[in-house]
Amino acid sequence: MEFNLSAYLKEQKARVDEALERFLPQTSGLEARVVEAARYSLFAGGKRIRPILCIAAHDALKGNSPALYPVACALEMIHTYSLIHDDLPAMDNDDFRRGKPTNHKVFGEGVAILAGDLLLTYAFELIAGAATNGADASLLLEVIGLIAQAAGFRGMIGGQVIDLECENRSDVDLATIEYMHTKKTGALLTASVVSGALLGGAGDKDLERFRRYGHHFGLAFQITDDLLDLIGNFDQMGKSPGSDLQKNKKTYPALMGIEESRRAAEEHVNRAVEAIEVFGADAEPLRAIALYLLERRG
Amino acid sequence: MEFNLSAYLKEQKARVDEALERFLPQTSGLEARVVEAARYSLFAGGKRIRPILCIAAHDALKGNSPALYPVACALEMIHTYSLIHDDLPAMDNDDFRRGKPTNHKVFGEGVAILAGDLLLTYAFELIAGAATNGADASLLLEVIGLIAQAAGFRGMIGGQVIDLECENRSDVDLATIEYMHTKKTGALLTASVVSGALLGGAGDKDLERFRRYGHHFGLAFQITDDLLDLIGNFDQMGKSPGSDLQKNKKTYPALMGIEESRRAAEEHVNRAVEAIEVFGADAEPLRAIALYLLERRG
Structure with missing residues (x-):
């Protein structure tokens, strides 16, 4: 039977949405406004790619972690907090x-700033709290360290500040762009896959396989995102096409052309798929998600 | 021999400064700017009250934690990140x-927003990383949960959003102000004492004592801070006196008068000192720090 990616994504998203609702319900105290703001962005239609990558990696190893x-x-x-802060007038506006x-x-x-802070802070509270469900404490600390590093100045925050500094500069080359994306979007995507693998019980050798998948997935994700921005439309993207161009953002198509960008995306997807070949049918969701990047419409 | 608070604070601050420098040195990558910004505020002359409370509680129990x-x-x-974000034009300006x-x-x-995000994220990475020094993993998770909750929407972030919403409203009563301060400054101060006690090996009964100390210390701290703002001068405060008044901030002296505020501060200091009486001479630093609040000049 062929794997039905669309049904898989729909089911996983529903489970993640249900868990998010349970973990962060609306409160009624004086501080209700900031919880409302955090929930507004948390439930604004995200596709839940990062949680689903985490779950798929965990499941590829037949894991059974109460911390999943x-x-x-x-x-x-953490992804949502980064979007809220990135959208601020002082950032991408x-x-x-x-x-x-x-x-x-x-x-x-x-x-909005506080709502972002809330989501970042609560993310760590949530993981730490999983210890009470019987999850292994050392493993949880490893996951916290991994995710904090990916979200921090050597990862996502570092990528965002490089992005800020690159705007309105004309001397930015492809190597710098790739370095920036590896940090800005790649680090958290990779951490999503690797944290799921850790919870699933992966040893060093398998962790390296999932890390390689995450790395190539992240680059393919960014290239196809840039292509979508250039040629997509408002219905697909929820924002105006060409908005990167207007803001003088350095993108893959701008630097290497549309055809070459497509080829690069395909190459990274292939390498991501190769990295997890050894897990066979158990890794079918991860494989299908990567291949789907080449057909993305949103 | 009488306890020399000034020498104690100076020595502890030097140790904390040295550790901060070691944990977050300047980096040289493309992301150097955000690390520079984070370090600018981290080394801008803070008195290190929260770390010192943590150390003093740990030492009161003769603790020996590698995670201290x-x-x-x-x-x-986390304190520094909150100052950076609170100072932003969209907040206290x-x-x-x-x-x-x-x-x-x-x-x-x-x-600046990213530098705050960096410090918040890195704080959790730092605690999680202490596991590699042999600190107990379950205890570290408890500390992460405790600190994240104190910094989150039920604590510091909740207090800040209440503060934002109270500005330019005239119907704010003393109970609301106290609730706001308990969250905005009290929660992290209490978490500092309690996390030190946890690392020092405190059981439930002792934890409750340190929690009570932290609660009353936090309120005394806020009241004396309000008094300083009203009657201090620029040299002592590093900001203009009366700036709370100008911004229509609701303060203790504004709501209950200067004399009554002084009495309330004294009462909270006494209750903080009482709470840790059982630890005798080992808690002398905590006692002296609380009593010092009544003579604060900065």
């Missing part, structure tokens, strides 16, 4: 995200 | 902090 959903949801919270007004447009800049 | 300095420094990083231009005045708003 806390960690998967923490990854989505975006008014729309996934077709909806960005957080600061709805709640104001002050609350 | 990572946790103490993580507390200072402060140009000076401890007599120096605030982070966003030097590095711009975008980098």
